[in-house]
Amino acid sequence: MVVDVEDAQVRARFHRPAPPATGAWREGDPVGERRFADVGDLRLQLGGTLPQVRLAYQTWGTLAADGSNAVLVEHALTGDAHVTGPAGEGHPTPGWWQTLVGPGRALDTDRWFVVAANVLGGCQGSTGPAARRPGTGRPWGSAFPRLTVADQVAAEARLADQLGVRRFAAVLGGSMGGMRSLEWAAAQPDRVGAALVLATCAASTADQIGAQSAQITAVLSDPGWNGGDYHDLPDGAGPHAGLGLARRLAHLTYRTAEELDARFGRAAQLGExxxxxxxxxxxxVQSYLDHHAEKLVHRFDAGSYVTLTDAMNTWDVGLGRGGTEAALAATTVPLVVAGVDSDRLYPLADSRRIAEAAGSTVGGLRTVRSPYGHDGFLLEFEQIAPLFAETLALGAR
Structure with missing residues (x-):
């Protein structure tokens, strides 16, 4: 068993036990508020078929008799279906948009039937690398196929069918969730009233692919990766150092240089x-990054991180639709497009490209002003709430 020295030092600093081989939800773990839908075999965009796909999901509110009040919320890379609600048994973190979703909030669950699924390829109950491979009783691991954003949306459409949702009044998503929101508008225009496309791009750029590929390499280079087949190893084994390094690299793209300098400067960690x-x-600042890395390795799966990051790298709404600009120009679903002015992962120019190319379906570009960079889409609640309201108003027409 390989135990990385740096990983052990980080654990010692936080006085936490060695993490399990994977932070994924596994069969037999507390279910919490999750429900599960078996959506069948799925033909994949890049070839092959993924058998017996299952999605974990949560819902809030009640579906209207005519089905007109359904809203789909799409999570980002390391999020899950637990959009709102406390951390607790079965849910390692509190809801990531709970200030915005709930009774009387911007997305009022007394009015709207809200659906959120753990993305296909994820690790909180949906089919992914840590899930059991049908017919084997063992995790998929290295045998798990490549996925695209289009595959993820195709699986979500089947979930909607099972829930009796013919059409979502709105699809709301930021970052990786914004990719799925835009893909819904392009692939399922008759099933979307309006879409919020927040802090994302229409096609990943060289800069984004470069940054994200470095994170994938960090995971794959860890001896604990074991070719992708590490899920049944004992606690303390697995690619924790690689996943932690990937999280550190990613987190630097989520925040701004100005914010980090203002918060930490060159100050030493207390007592060091x-x-x-x-x-x-x-x-x-090193302690800050260590903390975020340590949290992630206890609640996420390295294989899912690689699978989902790869799907972000291949993301292009124009794939199979005549190119990015052609796909955006053909969009008929009303879009609310917004970016964060300080975002260095998905710069405001990416949102502007979507807004301009989609033309008449967009009422201009909305700008979220924030010192927090990309993470502004999770933090600037007072500015995000009006974007929800605008999207819901468009979708309810």
Whole structure:
């Protein structure tokens, strides 16, 4: 068993036990508020078929008799279906948009029937690398196929069928969730009233692919990756160092240089001396990144991280539709397009490209002003709430 020295040092600093081989939800774990839908075999965009697909999901509110009040919420890379609600048994983190979703909130669950699924390829109950491969009783691991955003939306459409949702009044998503929101508009225009496309792009750029590929390489380079077949290893084994490094790299793209400098500057972590010749003392910003890495390895799966990041790399709404600009120009679903002005992962120019190319279906570009960079789509609640309202109003027409 390989135990990475850096990983062990980080665990010691936080006084936490060694993480399990995977932070994925596994059969036999507490279900919490999850429900499950078996949506059948799925033909994949890049070839092959994924058998016996299952999606984990949550719902809030009640579906109207005419089905007119359904709303789909799409999570980002390391999110899940737990959009709103406390952390607790079965749910390692509290809802990631719970300030915006719930009774009397921007997305009022007393009015709307809200659906959120753990994305196909994810690790919180949906079919993904940590899930059992049909007919084997073992995790998919290295045998799990490549997925695209189009595959993920195709699976969600089948979930909608099972829930009796013919048409979503709105699909709301940011970051990777914004990709799925835009794909819904392109692939299922008759089933979407309006879509919020927030802090994302229409096709991944070289810069985004480069940053995300470096994260994938960090995971694959960890000896604990074991070719992708690590899920049944004991606690403390698995690609924790690689996944932690990937999270550190990613987090630097989620925030801004200005914010990090304002918060941490060159200050030392309390009780540590990064200038000492006797030990590896840390700067405060290093401690911050270590903390986020440590949290992720306890609640996420490295295989899902690779699968979903790869799907983000291949993302292009124009794939099979005559190119990106042609696909955007052909969009008939009303779009609310917004970007964060300080976002260095999905710069505002990416949102502007969508808004301009989609033309008459977009009422201009909306700008979220934030010092927090990409994470502004999760933090700037007072600015996101009006975007919800605008999208819901368009979709309810």
């Amino acid at each position: 001396d990064p200038w000492s010749p006797d030990g590896p003392g840390r700067f405060a």
